[in-house]
Amino acid sequence: MTEFAAMTLVDSGELPEYPLGSEDRLDSHYFMVWERRRWLNSDMRLKATAECRAYYFDLINISYDQSPIGTLPLDMELLAKLLFVDAAHFRSLCRLDFGPLHKWSQCIVEGGEVRLMHPMVLRTLTEAISRKEDNRARNEAANAKKRIQRLRSVIAGYHAELAKNDAAIRFMYQWLQEQGCEYRTSQWVERAMAAWSDHMLALNMKNRRTMS
Structure with a gap:
């Protein structure tokens, strides 16, 4: 029973x-x-x-x-x-x-x-949700890679050498993400480049103070 x-x-x-x-x-x-x-x-x-x-x-x-x-x-x-x-x-x-x-x-x-x-139902669902999250992570990573490549191509039109700088491209990509920028117009790209320039200037000043 x-x-x-x-x-x-x-x-x-x-x-x-x-x-x-x-x-x-x-x-x-x-x-x-x-x-x-x-x-x-x-x-x-x-x-x-x-x-x-x-x-x-x-x-x-x-x-x-x-x-x-x-x-x-x-x-x-x-x-x-x-x-x-x-x-x-x-x-x-x-x-x-x-x-x-x-x-x-x-x-x-x-x-x-x-x-x-039910233990069997829970196990099956846990595995399915795990696969779903793995697929989502892979898709997001692939989409991010494509967006970064597109940004690199756009930056190359402004500054060919800067476009070869992986650290700069990733910084600008992250900066645009943090700003909630969905459509990367020329104004947004120029602002991202300016943000990278300010970042490098602040970093150089910090290094000089440390060395002095």
């Missing part, structure tokens, strides 16, 4: 904290990773009824659109509505050893709310 037979609310102080928050999303993902072989050999598939397996799979899909992602509400009646099933019947299924909420357990999420989590 599962812990959902009585669905007793556990003291929130004893519950694990769910590591994902409302800001962790996979809105652009219209699919989820499903470990086929693991599922085919799992106790849930081998021992649960066809009805319980169907609701179990549905709840996993539903959890991907919840907040925080990967969790479910604790309200059994609401879960039954989400599954389009009679609440009393759903409760009876959850009393089975391999019911629709097999291995779902209570956790505490941001704001102190108690919800349900």
Whole structure:
């Protein structure tokens, strides 16, 4: 018999904290990773009824659109509505050893709310979000490289030697970023060059004071 037979609310102080928050999303993902072989050999598939397996799979899909992602509400009646099933019947299924909420357990999420989590769902989501962040970092790095190259080409039109100075180009690129410059007009480029000149002048003066 599962812990959902009585669905007793556990003291929130004893519950694990769910590591994902409302800001962790996979809105652009219209699919989820499903470990086929693991599922085919799992106790849930081998021992649960066809009805319980169907609701179990549905709840996993539903959890991907919840907040925080990967969790479910604790309200059994609401879960039954989400599954389009009679609440009393759903409760009876959850009393089975391999019911629709097999291995779902209570956790505490941001704001102190108690919800349900599943270790497999959490692991899959954590890996997906990690890949998403890695892809974002790679894309940002690639885009920054292209913007720096474009800036170098523009600077070359003003000062060919300055365009060969990697430190100068990176300084001006960073300066433009800090100014919130989205469109690099000739005025902004000239201001960036002036900022680099001021930076070098201040640096030289500092070095002279140190040496004197």
